[in-house]
Amino acid sequence: MRQLKERNRCNRSVRHLKIQGKIWLKNLKSGLDQFRESQVRGTRTNFLHDGSFHEAVAPVLAVAQCFCLMPVSGIGAPTYRGLSFSRRSWRFWYSSLYLCSTSVDLAFSIRRVAHSVLDVRSVEPIVFHVSILIASWQFLNLAQLWPGLMRHWAAVERRLPGYSCCLQRARPARRLKLVAFVLLAVSLMEHLLSIISVVYYDFCPRRKDPVESYLHGTSAQLFEVFPYSNWLAWLGKIQNVLLTFGWSYMDIFLMMLGMGLSEMLARLNRSLEQQVRQPMPEAYWTWSRTLYRSIVELIREVDDAVSGIMLISFGSNLYFICLQLLKSINTMPSSAHAVYFYFSLLFLLSRSTAVLLFVSAINDQAREPLRLLRLVPLSGYHPEVFRFAAELASDQVALTGLKFFNVTRKLFLAMAGTVATYELVLIQFHEDKKSWDCSPSNHD
Amino acid sequence: MRQLKERNRCNRSVRHLKIQGKIWLKNLKSGLDQFRESQVRGTRTNFLHDGSFHEAVAPVLAVAQCFCLMPVSGIGAPTYRGLSFSRRSWRFWYSSLYLCSTSVDLAFSIRRVAHSVLDVRSVEPIVFHVSILIASWQFLNLAQLWPGLMRHWAAVERRLPGYSCCLQRARPARRLKLVAFVLLAVSLMEHLLSIISVVYYDFCPRRKDPVESYLHGTSAQLFEVFPYSNWLAWLGKIQNVLLTFGWSYMDIFLMMLGMGLSEMLARLNRSLEQQVRQPMPEAYWTWSRTLYRSIVELIREVDDAVSGIMLISFGSNLYFICLQLLKSINTMPSSAHAVYFYFSLLFLLSRSTAVLLFVSAINDQAREPLRLLRLVPLSGYHPEVFRFAAELASDQVALTGLKFFNVTRKLFLAMAGTVATYELVLIQFHEDKKSWDCSPSNHD
Amino acid sequence: MRQLKERNRCNRSVRHLKIQGKIWLKNLKSGLDQFRESQVRGTRTNFLHDGSFHEAVAPVLAVAQCFCLMPVSGIGAPTYRGLSFSRRSWRFWYSSLYLCSTSVDLAFSIRRVAHSVLDVRSVEPIVFHVSILIASWQFLNLAQLWPGLMRHWAAVERRLPGYSCCLQRARPARRLKLVAFVLLAVSLMEHLLSIISVVYYDFCPRRKDPVESYLHGTSAQLFEVFPYSNWLAWLGKIQNVLLTFGWSYMDIFLMMLGMGLSEMLARLNRSLEQQVRQPMPEAYWTWSRTLYRSIVELIREVDDAVSGIMLISFGSNLYFICLQLLKSINTMPSSAHAVYFYFSLLFLLSRSTAVLLFVSAINDQAREPLRLLRLVPLSGYHPEVFRFAAELASDQVALTGLKFFNVTRKLFLAMAGTVATYELVLIQFHEDKKSWDCSPSNHD
Amino acid sequence: MRQLKERNRCNRSVRHLKIQGKIWLKNLKSGLDQFRESQVRGTRTNFLHDGSFHEAVAPVLAVAQCFCLMPVSGIGAPTYRGLSFSRRSWRFWYSSLYLCSTSVDLAFSIRRVAHSVLDVRSVEPIVFHVSILIASWQFLNLAQLWPGLMRHWAAVERRLPGYSCCLQRARPARRLKLVAFVLLAVSLMEHLLSIISVVYYDFCPRRKDPVESYLHGTSAQLFEVFPYSNWLAWLGKIQNVLLTFGWSYMDIFLMMLGMGLSEMLARLNRSLEQQVRQPMPEAYWTWSRTLYRSIVELIREVDDAVSGIMLISFGSNLYFICLQLLKSINTMPSSAHAVYFYFSLLFLLSRSTAVLLFVSAINDQAREPLRLLRLVPLSGYHPEVFRFAAELASDQVALTGLKFFNVTRKLFLAMAGTVATYELVLIQFHEDKKSWDCSPSNHD
Numbered sequence A, B, C, D: 001m002r003q004l005k006e007r008n009r010c011n012r013s014v015r016h017l018k019i020q021g022k023i024w025l026k027n028l029k030s031g032l033d034q035f036r037e038s039q040v041r042g043t044r045t046n047f048l049h050d051g052s053f054h055e056a057v058a059p060v061l062a063v064a065q066c067f068c069l070m071p072v073s074g075i076g077a078p079t080y081r082g083l084s085f086s087r088r089s090w091r092f093w094y095s096s097l098y099l100c101s102t103s104v105d106l107a108f109s110i111r112r113v114a115h116s117v118l119d120v121r122s123v124e125p126i127v128f129h130v131s132i133l134i135a136s137w138q139f140l141n142l143a144q145l146w147p148g149l150m151r152h153w154a155a156v157e158r159r160l161p162g163y164s165c166c167l168q169r170a171r172p173a174r175r176l177k178l179v180a181f182v183l184l185a186v187s188l189m190e191h192l193l194s195i196i197s198v199v200y201y202d203f204c205p206r207r208k209d210p211v212e213s214y215l216h217g218t219s220a221q222l223f224e225v226f227p228y229s230n231w232l233a234w235l236g237k238i239q240n241v242l243l244t245f246g247w248s249y250m251d252i253f254l255m256m257l258g259m260g261l262s263e264m265l266a267r268l269n270r271s272l273e274q275q276v277r278q279p280m281p282e283a284y285w286t287w288s289r290t291l292y293r294s295i296v297e298l299i300r301e302v303d304d305a306v307s308g309i310m311l312i313s314f315g316s317n318l319y320f321i322c323l324q325l326l327k328s329i330n331t332m333p334s335s336a337h338a339v340y341f342y343f344s345l346l347f348l349l350s351r352s353t354a355v356l357l358f359v360s361a362i363n364d365q366a367r368e369p370l371r372l373l374r375l376v377p378l379s380g381y382h383p384e385v386f387r388f389a390a391e392l393a394s395d396q397v398a399l400t401g402l403k404f405f406n407v408t409r410k411l412f413l414a415m416a417g418t419v420a421t422y423e424l425v426l427i428q429f430h431e432d433k434k435s436w437d438c439s440p441s442n443h444d
Helices: A002-044 A053-066 A090-114 A124-159 A166-200 A210-218 A230-275 A282-328 A335-373 A383-394 A409-430 B002-044 B053-066 B090-114 B124-159 B166-200 B210-218 B230-275 B282-327 B335-373 B383-394 B409-430 C002-044 C053-066 C090-114 C124-159 C166-200 C210-218 C230-275 C282-328 C335-373 C383-394 C409-430 D002-044 D053-066 D090-114 D124-159 D166-200 D210-218 D230-275 D282-328 D335-373 D383-394 D409-430
Strands: none
Touching (some): A166 A230, A282 A335, A383 D383, A409 B409, B124 B230, B166 B335, C053 C166, C124 C282, C166 C335, C230 C282, C230 C335, C282 C383, C335 C383, C335 C409, C383 D383, D053 D124, D053 D166, D090 D124, D124 D282, D210 D230, D230 D282, D282 D383, D282 D409
16 A cells, blocks of 8 residues: 555656656757757858847856746847746746745755754855855846846947947957866766765765665755655756756856946947047047946946856855865765866866856956047147046946955956965864974885 | 842832833833824825935934934934934933943843853953944944934935936835845844743753743843842843844944935936936036035945944954854754754845845945946047046945945855865865765665 | 171172162252242242243153153253253163163073963063163153154144133143143052052062062062072162153153143144134134144154154053953962952053043044034135035044054054953953852852 | 996986086076176166166176076177067976976975875975976077067156165166165075085984085975985985975065166156146146156066066965965074074064065056146146146056056055964963062072
8 A cells, every 4th residue: 555655656747747858848948949049050151140148148148047046038039139037928827836846955955964963064055055045046147137127238349339340249258168168068077077986985875776875965955854765856857957956057147237337338449449548539438438338238237137146156156166175175985086176176177267257358448448538639638538537546346246356357356265264274283293204115 | 127128129120110111111102103103194194295315314213212323313303403412311310220221231141251261252242232332322323423414415405316206216115124124023033032042941050930931041140149030030021122233223224324315316316327338417417426526425424424324334244154054053952942043044044145235236236337438439428528437437436344345245255265165164174074985765 | 708708798789789779869859840840930929921832841850860861951941942852861861771770680581481380470570671672762862852842733733722810820830730640649659559469468578578579570670680688679669660650651751742642632622613614714714724733743853753663651551450350360479469450450440541541532622623624604615615614524543553553543443352352362261161050058 | 137237327317417507607607797887887887878778787687597497598789679489499498397397396295295194394495496487488488578568668668757866776677686685695595504504413313424414305306216326315405495496586586677667667656756746738748648658568468467476476485485384383402403494484474574575566666646737826727737647646557466466565564464363373372371479590
């Protein structure tokens, strides 16, 4: 009787899983189709390639939708006009489902942590879940704002000075896609390495089968409540994959925005660079000042929409770097673990640095006109130039972390200093006081 | 003979206590009456509702007077003209009495600490008493300045652009009262939770009766000198309640000021936002610049009056957060203690953050006009606009902590960083060096 | 034979000592005479009282000369013209002798430390000697610059708006002297307390006679090389007294300068405060701008002369505060020691804070005109006002510590934060992990 | 047979070594010749001495080429026109060879560290090798940019106001050479001291012969893989010498640049200082503003070329200071070691401070014109003066560390604070809790 019930429950779950799997596959396929389309169009029909940010970011957003983020429709549409957000689209429900399952997973994680000793390491899954949960919720909000944001973005883009040739026009988009897919690939590689290191060198197996043991370990918070079952384990693994990629995706998305916004400023700067040494009419300066102003207003609008994600991204990166450094004190159980561990730490450090550099490029580019205005000759120094210079001197243009900090290159030093201080204190605590004594091991 | 004397002393004390109690009840009643009046008038006679800060803050000040702070008369008067401060009013004497009793309590606390080991935890009662004592004294000074301050405030308020409808006019006042009473309610709840956790789960009872044991523990500094007596215990408890609410009230009061001042700037900004994109006559800019300047002068005057309270509020919040984090390392004796502890920590963190955000809103709103002035078109860019922009670019408008620090959003990061560093060092010290070893507890 | 030699040596030393003592007494007498004269003149002949800084600072400099600092002649002269510095004056040789004897004392201290374990406490005498030595040398240099500096100072003072009455004119000088002599008196009291606590409660006597034991302890670095002798002990004690007062004097001198310079700015501000709300002719603004500029140039000149002393003062105060906090962890051997220790710590903290506040008052006063210029009405807003405001907005006027840091109120927070962090780490290390356990000691 | 092979291999190596040695000697000779020439010309033919930076820096670059850095040709040429960089010159190949051998050495060092316990000390050789490797690579890049940079530099130099006499003209060059050669000499002395302390007081000899034992220790990473052989040991020693001097040279080179750039600004400032108090025609201000601007543009160009070296220099100095402080806790095995250790620490601290001060002098000199412009009288206050002042007020002119931080005097405080904090934490950990107890050792 009990067996029958269990089998029934199991069957139902399997059916459920199959349906979910199909939805996921369909989504993945449509995402890839969209991506392939945009790619094909991009290379074959170059005359159609309008160099807009909307077009460039489409495949990156398609990937996001595979991982249940950014449920906005029409990302593959030729112009921003095709974008729309609806509470009734399947993408919205799909994202909401993801939010719910993450919440449930979080609840199990909290339950698990509450039963163990509370310290900086054991809260890791909670920090991980909470940061992804808030970020996902922020992405849901962002999806709602995205069509309006892209409309504003396109309006500013139209006012920018044109590219001289179509090759130059395609470059920012290509660079953006390259960065995104390299990061996604490395992220995938890191996840595979983590699986390999755990499956093949499992030093405290929980079950006989190494795959089962791995799956058990991945969703340990579930199997403290439920008995082990393969379908639940796979569901947990899928959830875990979604979370991991969601976490990496945050950073990738911010880099995309950073590249898009700084490219706009760079286009303005390239135009200024050419004109600045000769006396220009006042109208030119009015044009460049208002153009600069409209880019700054766009940056402010984008910042209002993503500053929450920014705070979570920087905060969680800082937490996980400190945590990895803390773990680095321990000796590794096997060289597979060591390889995975240092690869993972390096990836984390590079990704964090990359986010900071790409996003702070906005600030660098926004300060550049100030330098150029210094070169305006006396005969072309109109009151408009003076106004432009005075405004530039007192503005601080940058994306922010919930307005608490500006993302500039100076932030790097502050973060590096924090990590270095932590590392020093850490090492100090674990220092085994060896000193000037003679170690005969390397005599021959 | 000795018994008789003791009984006499006891009788006198009881009589004293009764009188004190009556005064306190009368005060509470009058405060509540004032509050009820102002509420009734606010909802029934909307045409009378003038949206002034004086009116909005009245019930919050009435609550303060229940807890012996801000002994200014006429807070329930229809206009600021009714406000007065007199050294001969009962409110003043009542506040002075409170100051004296707090000083005496402080003396007993110091005596107790001096007889124990001196460390960061044992000085807690001293820090608590001293910060409240100084704050109460500052409130007494502030009461003296309050009528003048409100006159200045009303003068500035009259110059502000009007609200479009009376609903909009009532909103800031409603928001202010809501925030204040939610905080007071949560503060009350936290105190009750603390009583419950100690009374019902007292793990080291000092007396047989749990209530007596609780009262004994609350005023332990007294009962090291005097033998236990119920009336003294209840007096101590009243003092303790007054102190606890006084401590919370500091933060609430600062939030009120922050909301009032930033609302004034927001009203100016709303007006600018509407006019800024079209060419306005120079007189408009003179008007807005002088209005902005008079708000800034008001902020400076308020800052001179409350910057001491600000310093104490921020300092004591930071100290108590660090202390609670230090305590969080210990295991809790019961789950009632755990619930109380985490509720209390969360309340403390939220309250501190709320003070910072509400007060730093002044700085946010004061920087907003600078952004708006960037949008003034060339045809409307009068010298007055330039002067306004230049002044805005070099001013730093914010409430301060005794001029030592400005309360801006950047401060949040500095405080969060300090707390996080402390927490990291703390955890590092108590880290029990568990690592990659296999914990078999969660195998099935 | 050996005895004879020793006696000879002893005699010679005694003679030497007597001569030295006479010089010292003569110097003290002349200093006191100067002081008495300046005092008498100050109270009796008020019409002569010209309110100049030269006159106000004279008695403070006279005290400095008693302690072998600032060997400038003519400090008691009626005007700055009487000041002179000569390499051939007895004051110069006296100061040089002091520098030499301090160097010798330092050498003995280094010798002593090199023979003990090197840690943060044992280097205390070295830090103490080195900081006084450098400061004395800086004072010697300053004496050379002093006549020129006072000439410049008097030139600026003559241009300042006059005082309305002679009472007001005398006030800054009186305030200056009051602060200086209160601090000197407390410093003396602290030294006496230190003697009392060591002499009467000596818990590890090195010799039988308590006074001898005290003197031995004071100059322990000498008696590791030479056998104990009373005259050497007394010489060492005199050196010790000179060092201790020299150390306090650094801070007092910096406060005097801070008060003098900020008073000049305050006089300008009082004038501006009266005129700023009405439209003034352009010449008024030229006058005030150039006056402000000449005060700033004077501040810069003073800063070039004293920034070294400033760095040493702030650095040594920070070091000694940290050291005292480190010592505060230990239990005191007697309550006399405890009283002395907490008095000394409190004195150190107050003195450091006072230096910072008095010196940073320069920065506060220098920023004040910027606020006042905001109030200039449109009709009086000449280009000169704009220039004045623009210059004020970008200037940072303050005394500095060797140009490495500006002494402003913000510095206080940085220093307090450093001390608090150190204290927290300290307490954390010595925390004896007591927690929620029941301490039955205070049951009745 | 095996012996024969070994002998063959050995012979080949010896031949190789001889050829290498000849190349090195030839290079050294040519470098010294160049140096001698430039010196002779400088003193004998003063009328030829044109006071250019190219000429002044020539001997310093010649020394660099002895240590395989900066492979640019024509540094001894009379003007910048003789400079060239070619991939086919022997200097380039020589530098490349050095890069390769350093890489190989790094690989051996990593191999060695990977086999030992990983902590802050054991990574020392890796940090050392990696920082020199990157710096050498940066110097290679810089060599490529050097001819263009010097052309720009000379163009700016020609525009500067002339020196009044030829003695004054020669002074900056002399000062530059003096600083460079004093530092090189002290660096050599430090290296010799290190050899002496190890060779003569070797407390854990690895081989019988003290020299062999020293050489073995110097290249321990090699002799873990290969058996000991004298020629390999000497090769390793040469590599070690090149690395050590390369490391010192980084700092010296940055000081040279700092002196050169700040001297240019100082020349402009001296001209301004003379003219600023009298009303000058507008053309004068246009001239000085554009001159200032061209110096700033040159500084920016230099910064783009050397900011990488700057980051490595500051980073590695900070790391090695912390490491030396960590080592200072240990007791020294002999007084020779102690002398070497404290000399080395002092040298490191002075060198780091010197780099910071010389490089930050650029910032100091660049801020100086702002002060001077304040003194321009009303009659000479042209719009150009206002523009100049406004630009100065908002510019931050300084060399940077990869744009992450500006090298200004304020940086010193930040670095000193970091080092002091580290030192305090360090001491705290090793504090042996001695306190008020009586130490009878110094009783007589």
